[in-house]
Amino acid sequence: MKIAKLIVVVGLAAAAAFAAEPTQVQNDQFSMTLPTGFGDFAKQTQTVSSPDGKKTEVTTYVSKSPTGEVAVVSVSKMPGKVDDADKLFASTRDALLKTTNGTLDKEEKLPGSNPGERLWFHSSNGAFLRSRLLVVGDTLYNVLYVGHSEEQRNNPAVASMLDTFMPANAQPVAQTTTATTTSH
Secondary structure, eight states: OHHHHHHHHHHHHHHHHHHTSOEEEEOSSEEEEEOTTOOOOEEEEEEEEOTTSOEEEEEEEEEEOTTSOEEEEEEEEOSSOOSOHHHHHHHHHHHHHHHHTEEEEEEEEEOSSSOEEEEEEEETTSOEEEEEEEEETTEEEEEEEEESSHHHHTOHHHHHHHHHOEETTOOOOOOOOEEEOOOO
16 A cells, blocks of 8 residues: 555656646747746637738737746738838837836847847736747747746746747747847
C-alpha cells in the first residue's frame, strides 16, 4: 500500500513539474513560448469593415494564467499589403491606449526585415501591459501581455514570450532595439 501511495505521489510531482514548464505553441498562424502556467489559447475569428468598405479578417487568440495574467495574439489580415507600417503602428498604439484608458510608458522600434515595434503601457484600472507589433506583408500581428503589476510586466518570462513570437513563414526578428520613452 505504501508503494502505491509513493507511486501516486511521484506521478503527481512529475506532472506538476511538467506543468510548470513554459508551453511551446505552434499553429498555422504563429509559434511562441507561453510563460509557465498559461493555458491553451481560445481562438475567435471575425471580419471587420473599415469606413471605406474594405474588410479585415481578425483572428484573436487568448490564453489566461491562474494568476489572472493574460496573453493575447491578434492576427489582422489586411485587405492589401501594408505600405506604411509606422502609420499602422501609431493607430494601433493609439487605439490600445484609448480602449484601456492607458498611458504609454515606453516604445521601441524593432530592427529587421519585417517592421516591428514594442510598447509598454499601463491602464487607469491598474493593468500593466506590454505589446509587440509586427507587420509581415498584408498581416499585422499584435502580441499583448496584460498583468497586474509592473513587476509581472517586466518578468523575463514575459520578454521571452514576446521575443519567441514568430509568424508562420516569416524570417526571425532581431532582438536588438532602439528605445524611445514617451507619454501620450
